Amino acid sequence: MSVIDYKQVYAYIKTAEPTAELDGIMAEMENELLSIATPRKLAKVNTVIKIDGNYHLEGTQITLKSEDINRYFIGVDMIAVQCVTIGSLVDKRIDYYAKASTIRMIVLDALANVYVEQIADELSAQLKAKYSDKHMTIRYSAGYGDLSLDLQPQILLHLDATKRAGVCINNNNLMTPLKTITGFQGFGSCEQPVSFDCKSCTLKECGSDKCPRRKK
Amino acid sequence: MKTIEKINQILNERVLVLDGAMGTMLQAQGLGIGEFPERFNLTHPQIVEQIHFDYLSAGADIVYANTFGANVIKMPNDDYRSMILAGLNCARRAVDKFGSGMVALDIGALGELMSPMGNLTFDRAYEVYRDITLIAKNHADLVVIETISDLYELKAGVLAVKENSDLPVMVTMSFDITGRTFSGCPIESMVAVMEGLGVDAVGLNCSLSPSQIKPLVQRLAKICSIPFILKPNAGLPVIEGGVTIFNEDAESFGTLMSEYVDMGASIVGGCCGTTSDYISNLASKIKGKSVKIAAKQVTSVASGIKYQEINKPLIVGERINPTGKKLMREAILADDFGYIEMQAIEQNEAGAHILDINMGVPNIDEVAMMIKAVQHVQAIVDLPLQIDSSNPDVIEAGLRYASGKVIVNSVNGDSEVLDKVLPIASKYGALVVGLTIDKSGVPKTLKDRIAIAERIVAACDKYGISRHNIIIDCLTLTAGAEQEQAMLTLKAIEYVKKNLGVKTILGVSNISFGLPERAIINRTFLTMALASGLDLAIINPNLAPMNESYLAYMLLSNNDKNGEDYINGVSGKVFSESPLLNSDRTLGECIIKSLEVDAIDIAKKYLLKYTGIEIIDMHIIPALNIVGDGYEKGTIFLPQLISSSEVAKKVCDIIKANMPENSVEAKCKIMLATVEGDVHDIGKNIVKTVLQNYGYEIIDLGRNVSVENVVKSVIKHNPKILGLSALMTTTVVNMKRTIISVKKINKDIIICVGGAVLTEQVAKEIGADYYTKDPRELTSLLTRIIK
Incomplete structure (x- = not known):
């Protein structure tokens, strides 16, 4: 029984009909991934106020200047800042297979992408359970749509993510370990949109029928 | 009295007490989320000083100055210099006011991931740690480097402090409950490398609560031969209303920490969430307890990710060495690190435990090549390294840039060589291979070989290299020329192991030089040497006969419990004998269907009939085009495209190996x-x-x-x-x-x-x-x- 959702993995590598050989590699790489991954989940929930029409997390420097956020987070009164990672050993192993076996590199990379999403979903589920009296929004990350990637350093500082999860950031706001997700999730008393639309996506050549996020 | 003498005096009498958290205390005094705590040294020095004073009053012997994150990477605008000095001054004033105590310069992780996963190079990390050390060295009593995840960064930091000050150094890393850091460093690798570098104490801080660290304390107690430090958090973090709180109270914190002192912890304090109440409770619970360091020194090698005790025979992969290897020589001359990395990967997959690295090609900058080779190899595989050179500068370069505890290969009985290389090995805490040879050549008698081994051991003693870091090579001579020497080598192995208390190593394959069917001689001699007590066999692990003999020996000597390694090794071989082979298939079909074993077999047969160029043009390229067209149409998916490409690459490699030099020209x-x-x-x-x-x-x-x-x-x-x-x-x-x-x-x-x-x-x-x-x-x- 696999821990990681193979369907999602096959969607990542755009494979409709996996062969027995590919299934075998998938199982081998999943075992390896689970043995080296070090999942970490961080979250802080802050109350929010609106300043100039944008959500501001009270007690922090974080303001979400984004029309998309306003569209997806309707009348929320709290926002959770989140960061999940599965660790730098996974990056190192993907590098290893980039040299040793390209097919394993592709499969391990896709498995890691799905796994870190699963960990992020687990964190969302925990938050949802904790604030079960409220409606939870979708998870929205810096870099989606018009929400600037420049928020990343503030997110990591707010969560003390370098010390607590080993997540670092470079001058281009790219995080390492690579398999790391940060995001915001709002909580409010009204119903919230439950899925993305394509306007928020930065992928320019998307085969929309195969988009794993849309399918999900 | 020097600080280290003070520390040792305290440790001779009792356990040393460290302070608790600084950030937690500052937050209670108004430090905002996301604000640099070190700025308080300038803006609110009286608050910082009072926190130190409270910790000293609670029983702390050492206070960590509020300098954890002050460095040029986190604060590029230079403020960090004044924050470091102000932080040390706050701590010093508190110590003066209290009347006793020591001030530690506190250096945390620099905040960038080390190269190649991140941008921070070893040299840059060294510069930043040196910069901090030079600013602080006249104002601090000691240096602590803490909350580190990457052993390579820690090594850069320790070298920077030790090479630029005389201050004692204590180090701690942050581990998860499995005993690994975020970057995968096991607790044992940290101890092996840090003890080797001569730090004064080593241990763990942050990340975990006292109730979680018991297994890690047991592991530290087992292998630490220097004082070890525990500075855990005040329980597990819980977020309440956007604020992190910790769930263990001062009473239970002190009780658990006191238990760990009984298990061998010598230096204790608190990290995130702890306050002066926790330290006070801790100090009162351990009052009167003495230090117990019980661990014996073990022989081990390590990388930043893998720890390997040498307590059973291991394989040292010999392929990254240009001697007698044309392709490796060409790769070194061309700076082709891709080839060197592939040799590392292949040996890793074949079961090597340690990789030898030798860059000895005439007329190259061997120091620069050794540094690059070490960095490339350790970036791609996790195995510990053996630095192989006769040039002391090259050896030092290899030891400095390796992330782990490595082996120097080698010294010999010549006093000039010993006096040049042993101080280097001692500084970096490396193991040393001593060849039983000197200026007069290889001794012909057992007595003379042993005499050289004894001379090497005595020289190691002189330079502070203990027995557990010495490996003697009793030398393999060619049986074809000096037949009687083979048994003499084995007797020498038995003697030095039994009487000198050191480990042994042997390059095996020289035994068969000049004889037919070398594999038979090599594998037999390997088995004989292992049975004589050989610890490290330098071999090519990719050669099946050698690997099989090793696996068989490990099974028969009861080192391979349940024969798991043997069975896995042998099953791999059976699988590689092509159960799928179907003589009716063409090479193109095999590539399209990604049947590697069949494709290679057919390609070898084709080579008897066609030229390499013909096979590539008539069979491989058309097959790849079919796969590519299918991918474009959506009938073939990315994994199949890549699998076919990988099979084609393996076939091309075989074809190229069988073609005359320069007969294959790349397209562009x-x-x-x-x-x-x-x-x-x-x-x-x-x-x-x-x-x-x-x-x-x-x-x-x-x-x-x-x-x-x-x-x-x-x-x-x-x-x-x-x-x-x-x-x-x-x-x-x-x-x-x-x-x-x-x-x-x-x-x-x-x-x-x-x-x-x-x-x-x-x-x-x-x-x-x-x-x-x-x-x-x-x-x-x-x-x-x-x-």
Whole structure:
């Protein structure tokens, strides 16, 4: 029984009909991934106020200047800042297979992408359970749509993510370990949109029928 | 009295007490979320001083100055210098006011991931730690480096402090409950490397609560031969109303920590969430308890990720050495680290436990090559290393840039060699291989060989290298020329193990030089040597007979419990004997269906009938085109495309190995790079795999490649095509800068770009010649434009 959702993995590598050989590699790489991954989940929930029409997390420097956020987070009164990672050993192993076996590199990379999403979903589920009296929004990350990637350093500082999860950031706001997700999730008393639309996506050549996020 | 004498005096009488958290206390005094705590040294020095005073009053012997994050990386505007000095002054005033105590310069992780996963190089990390040390060394009593995740960063820090001050150094890393740091460093690797570098105490801080660290305390107690430190958090963090709180109270914190003192902890304090109440409770609970260091020294090697005790026979892979290996020699001369990395990977897959690295080619800068080779190899595999050279400068370079505890190969009985190399090995805490040879050559008698071994051991004693770090090589002589020496070598192994208390190593394959069927002699001698007590066998682990003999010996000697390694090793071989082989299949079909074993077998048969060029043009390329067309139409998926490419590559390698030199000319040279700032290179690697099979010569510059580096490489290699990749919108700007700079120095170069955020339109805007969406489209484009 696999821990990681193979369907999602096959969607990542755009494979409709996996062969027995590919299934075998998938199982081998999943075992390896689970043995080296070090999942970490961080979250802080802050109350929010609106300043100039944008959500501001009270007690922090974080303001979400984004029309998309306003569209997806309707009348929320709290926002959770989140960061999940599965660790730098996974990056190192993907590098290893980039040299040793390209097919394993592709499969391990896709498995890691799905796994870190699963960990992020687990964190969302925990938050949802904790604030079960409220409606939870979708998870929205810096870099989606018009929400600037420049928020990343503030997110990591707010969560003390370098010390607590080993997540670092470079001058281009790219995080390492690579398999790391940060995001915001709002909580409010009204119903919230439950899925993305394509306007928020930065992928320019998307085969929309195969988009794993849309399918999900 | 010097600080280290003070520390030792306390440790002779009782356990040493450290302070608790600084950030937690500052937050209670108004430090905002996301604000640098060190700024309080300048803005609220009286608060910082009072916190130190409270900890001293609670029983702390050492207070950590509020300097944890003050460095040029986190604070590029130079404020950090005044914050460090102000922080140390606050602590000093508190100590003076209290009347006793010691001030530690506190240095935390620099905040960037180490190269190659991140941007921080070893040299840069060293510079930053040195900078902090030089600012602080006249104001601190000791230095602590704490909350570190990467052993390589910690090594840079310890060297920087020790080489630029006389201050005692204590180090702690942050582990999870499995005993690994975020970057994968096991607790044992930390101890092995840090003890070797001569730190004064080592241990763990932050991350875990006292109730979680018991298994880690047991592991530390088992292997630490110097005082070990525990500075855990005040329980597990819980977020309440946007604020982190910790769930263990001062009473239970003190009780658990007191238990750990009974298990061997010598230096204790608290990290996040602890306050002066916790330290007070702790100090009262351990009052009167003495220090117990019970661990014996063990022989071990380590990388930043793997720890290996030498308590059973191990294989040292010998392939990264140019002696008698033409391709390795050529790779070293051409700076071809791709080849060196592949040798590391192949030996790793074949079961090597340690990798020997020798860059000894005449007329090259061997020091620079050793540094690069060490960094490339440890970036790709996790195995500990053996630095192989007779040049002390090369040895020092290898020891300095290796992330783990390594072996020096080698010294001999010549006193001049011993006096040059042993101080270096001692400084870096390396194991030393001593060859039983001296200026007079290889002794012909057992007595003379033992005499040299004893001389080497005595010299090691003189330089502070203890027995557990000495490995004696009793030397393999050629049985074809000196038959009687084979048994003498084995007797010498038995003697030095039994009487000198050291480990043994042997390069095995020289035994058969000049004799027919060398494999038979080699494997037999290997088994005999192992039975005589050999600890480390230097062999080529890719050779099946050697590997099989080793596995069989390990099973029969009860080292391989339940024969798991033996069974796995042998099953792999049975599988490789091609159960799928179907003589009716063509090579093309095998490539399309990704049947590697069949494809290789058929290719070997084809080589009897066709030239290599004919096989490539008539069978391999057409098959790849069929796969590519299927991928384009959506009937074949990416994994199949790549599997077929990998099979084709293996077949091409065999064909090329069987062809006369220079008979295969690459179609043209293509340089690939993921642009500066972008660390995603999966797409670029897929493109590389596919293009190689179409006969293009690929120069892969890797990821996060600076504009300057791309320009330099274009000048050096003069490729016809430059392929650039970027995944993030933020790095497309760097792609544009790269294109502009490259076109300035080579207007004829064809630049193709790809990546998730690019389109035909964006490619035009940034000055690229072509955009392709996948490797298949790129191969079609190249076929068109190169014609």
